Amino acid sequence: MWTERYRPLSIADVVGNEQAKLEFIIWLDRWKIGAKTALLHGPPGVGKTALVEAAARERGYNLIEMNASDARTEAAITRIVGRAAGETSLDATIEGSERNLIFLDEIDGLFGREDQGGVGAIIDLIQRSRSPVVLAANNASEPKLRSLREYCITIRFYEIRPPLIVALLQKICQLEGLSVDSDVLKMIGRSSSGDLRAALNDLQRLAQGRTVLKKSDIPFVSERDRNLDVSRTLQEIFESSDLARALAVQRSSQIDYETLHLLIHDNLPFVKRDVVELSEAYERLSEADVLFGRIRGEHWGLLGYAIELMLSSALSEGPRRATAPALKLIPSKFIRLARTRSERELLESISTKVGKNCHTSRAIAKRDILPYLRIMLENDGDAAEDISTYLGLDDEMIEYLSGREKGPEA
Amino acid sequence: MSFSEEAAMWVEKYRPQSLEKVVDQRETVESLKILLKDPLTMPHLLFSGPPGTGKTTVALCIARILQGDLWRDFTLELNASDERGINTVRERVKSFSRHAVGLLGNIPFGLIILDESDQMTAEAQTALRRIMETSFRTSRFILICNYSSRIIEPIQSRCALFRFSTLKTEDIARHLQFIAKNEGVNTKEEAIRSIVDFSEGDLRRAINTLQAATAYAREQPLDERVVTKVVGQAGPKEVRNMIQKAMSGQFEKSRELLYELMTKHGLAGSDIIRQIHREITRMEEIPAKEVADLAQIVAEYDYRLVEGANEDIQLSALLAQFARFGSPHRT
Numbered sequence: 076m077w078t079e080r081y082r083p084l085s086i087a088d089v090v091g092n093e094q095a096k097l098e099f100i101i102w103l104d105r106w107k108i109g110a111k112t113a114l115l116h117g118p119p120g121v122g123k124t125a126l127v128e129a130a131a132r133e134r135g136y137n138l139i140e141m142n143a144s145d146a147r148t149e150a151a152i153t154r155i156v157g158r159a160a161g162e163t164s165l166d167a168t169i170e171g172s173e174r175n176l177i178f179l180d181e182i183d184g185l186f187g188r189e190d191q192g193g194v195g196a197i198i199d200l201i202q203r204s205r206s207p208v209v210l211a212a213n214n215a216s217e218p219k220l221r222s223l224r225e226y227c228i229t230i231r232f233y234e235i236r237p238p239l240i241v242a243l244l245q246k247i248c249q250l251e252g253l254s255v256d257s258d259v260l261k262m263i264g265r266s267s268s269g270d271l272r273a274a275l276n277d278l279q280r281l282a283q284g285r286t287v288l289k290k291s292d293i294p295f296v297s298e299r300d301r302n303l304d305v306s307r308t309l310q311e312i313f314e315s316s317d318l319a320r321a322l323a324v325q326r327s328s329q330i331d332y333e334t335l336h337l338l339i340h341d342n343l344p345f346v347k348r349d350v351v352e353l354s355e356a357y358e359r360l361s362e363a364d365v366l367f368g369r370i371r372g373e374h375w376g377l378l379g380y381a382i383e384l385m386l387s388s389a390l391s392e393g394p395r396r397a398t399a400p401a402l403k404l405i406p407s408k409f410i411r412l413a414r415t416r417s418e419r420e421l422l423e424s425i426s427t428k429v430g431k432n433c434h435t436s437r438a439i440a441k442r443d444i445l446p447y448l449r450i451m452l453e454n455d456g457d458a459a460e461d462i463s464t465y466l467g468l469d470d471e472m473i474e475y476l477s478g479r480e481k482g483p484e485a
Numbered sequence: 486m487s488f489s490e491e492a493a494m495w496v497e498k499y500r501p502q503s504l505e506k507v508v509d510q511r512e513t514v515e516s517l518k519i520l521l522k523d524p525l526t527m528p529h530l531l532f533s534g535p536p537g538t539g540k541t542t543v544a545l546c547i548a549r550i551l552q553g554d555l556w557r558d559f560t561l562e563l564n565a566s567d568e569r570g571i572n573t574v575r576e577r578v579k580s581f582s583r584h585a586v587g588l589l590g591n592i593p594f595g596l597i598i599l600d601e602s603d604q605m606t607a608e609a610q611t612a613l614r615r616i617m618e619t620s621f622r623t624s625r626f627i628l629i630c631n632y633s634s635r636i637i638e639p640i641q642s643r644c645a646l647f648r649f650s651t652l653k654t655e656d657i658a659r660h661l662q663f664i665a666k667n668e669g670v671n672t673k674e675e676a677i678r679s680i681v682d683f684s685e686g687d688l689r690r691a692i693n694t695l696q697a698a699t700a701y702a703r704e705q706p707l708d709e710r711v712v713t714k715v716v717g718q719a720g721p722k723e724v725r726n727m728i729q730k731a732m733s734g735q736f737e738k739s740r741e742l743l744y745e746l747m748t749k750h751g752l753a754g755s756d757i758i759r760q761i762h763r764e765i766t767r768m769e770e771i772p773a774k775e776v777a778d779l780a781q782i783v784a785e786y787d788y789r790l791v792e793g794a795n796e797d798i799q800l801s802a803l804l805a806q807f808a809r810f811g812s813p814h815r816t
Contacts, residue, residue, distance in 0.1 A: 337795070350805075358802065364794050364798045438753055442756045444693060447694065449719075
């Protein structure tokens with residue numbers, strides 16, 4: 076892998092983002108126990124991890140690294156890093172002057188919905204740590220990271236400008252003894268959207284087994300287009316007849332796989348009109364979902380299979396349809412949740428009250444008590460009032476429970 | 486019988502306040518009484534059994550026995566399915582046991598009733614086990630669950646396990662009759678019988694049905710017809726409708742109904758799938774020999790629902806299988 080072979084060894088070798096590099100080094104050199112942690116954020120492939128690794132090497136830190144592809148539970152963070160955080164002084168006395176730098180990479184991917192405690196564990200780590208802690212994320216404005224921000228200085232990384240990318244690619248071509256058209260390098264630089272890692276990968280893939288690379292050697296598909304929007308992504312995936320193509324589309328799409336999963340689900344019945352086809356597609360989509368469930372922040376090795384299963388549910392078998400159906404571009408689940416928010420909140424507060432008074436959970440209140448409560452409130456004036464008072468229901472709640480289902484039947 | 490007169494919900498008004506009044510569960514109650522003779526040696530307790538068989542009631546009775554009138558101050562009721570993860574439980578238990586230490590007096594220990602504890606993940610249960618150990622000096626846990634097999638071994642081995650069995654139909658009937666008489670409801674024998682049939686051994690459901698049916702009947706006598714109406718209204722009609730739509734090939738409509746169940750009724754995927762299962766055995770249009778095949782599909786997707794990440798997708802996939810099953814050119 077060229078991305079490994081040409082990993083920057085020193086801070087100076089890290090390409091671009093000079094301002095961010097400076098801020099980071101100043102922070103690291105001035106760090107003492109109790110100081111804020113550094114949160115590096117910016118798009119993928121712009122050198123966040125590379126900078127931390129180079130800085131650790133140059134400043135003589137032992138780098139303790141953990142990222143989203145490791146176990147991500149609170150327990151794991153505490154176990155893996157907490158040990159190092161709390162006991163460095165002990166280690167230091169034994170092993171000499173070794174210093175640790177703790178690096179939690181990709182923290183925006185760090186917490187599945189199961190892990191409410193994850194952010195808390197990180198905050199705990201920051202506060203207890205006797206070593207500097209660095210966090211990296213693609214998107215620092217993620218709501219789940221909000222509570223972290225008061226413990227951090229944030230350092231912003233930007234896309235690498237194409238000329239810098241091209242210059243680096245040129246250098247690497249020389250080192251590899253590769254003769255490449257400057258047009259080709261420019262094309263790679265442009266299509267990388269500022270992602271140096273992607274550019275390097277593209278170059279390696281194109282140059283594989285060659286010593287000369289001309290413009291005419293470049294197949295159309297090699298252009299990395301991160302800007303495939305929702306509509307085009309879906310259309311192309313539903314039109315793909317083989318998995319390789321669908322995968323290529325997915326890779327160059329803006330949509331994350333979770334949203335894509337929901338959108339395939341939403342659109343399946345419009346694309347697969349035949350019941351047998353539909354049920355087979357759903358079967359795969361459901362299997363993909365089972366894998367996503369198992370991944371849940373831990374078994375990242377399964378992600379590839381899950382994505383393949385998900386995409387294979389959408390492949391088209393028969394000939395192209397003359398008229399493409401109008402596809403839904405926003406997951407219906409999001410729309411539904413937004414539209415029914417106030418109703419759901421009301422339902423939650425009713426079930427909380429009922430649950431408290433009847434010694435059950437909200438879920439059981441909803442399932443086993445509310446249906447009867449509705450009938451009681453719909454039908455009997457006096458008792459209805461007693462019940463509402465007893466449960467502490469306000470007018471809005473009573474109206475919701477008694478009024479809504481008043482059909483012709485009653 | 487003493488009851489909480491102020492309670493307008495009959496399930497609460499007629500909830501027994503002493504162990505003697507608990508319906509059925511004689512053996513369980515007798516062995517509990519022996520344990521309670523010397524409260525200080527009481528271990529943690531684990532109650533398992535189907536819904537509406539008296540687990541929470543017995544737990545609350547124990548709170549009264551151990552803590553008298555102060556039970557509300559020294560008993561913490563938690564629901565595993567309501568709490569956001571084990572940390573909340575840990576925090577609440579911690580602050581609770583801090584308070585309990587200072588105030589004990591005649592109270593042997595604080596009591597934590599953790600309902601639906603089989604809803605917790607194995608990791609959360611492991612954490613719970615630690616909490617149970619570290620707080621043993623000040624607190625006892627009563628864990629309540631439907632299936633004790635879903636409780637991890639280390640917790641089971643630290644608890645005295647009590648199984649609650651489904652209530653006998655004649656005992657449910659007697660209890661309903663008592664309530665009806667006390668409330669001055671004009672009920673027919675057949676109405677009681679059909680409530681009992683419908684409640685499937687769940688006393689909470691039986692009492693709720695009786696109260697709803699009483700409200701529905703107003704001044705009229707409560708007969709079988711009223712019960713049938715109420716039972717029909719209480720079970721979401723959308724479930725059967727959704728199955729019918731799917732099996733007649735109207736997948737999109739069926740999926741819409743599914744969404745409605747999830748939002749309007751706020752039902753969890755696991756509840757919906759259980760209702761689907763119940764409905765397919767009751768729908769007359771489904772031939773008996775096909776029920777088993779459908780049940781097999783339901784079972785498969787129930788499993789996937791537990792394992793998977795997204796309820797919308799799993800339940801929709803189930804409906805798609807139903808659509809295929811119902812199609813005339815089934816392969």
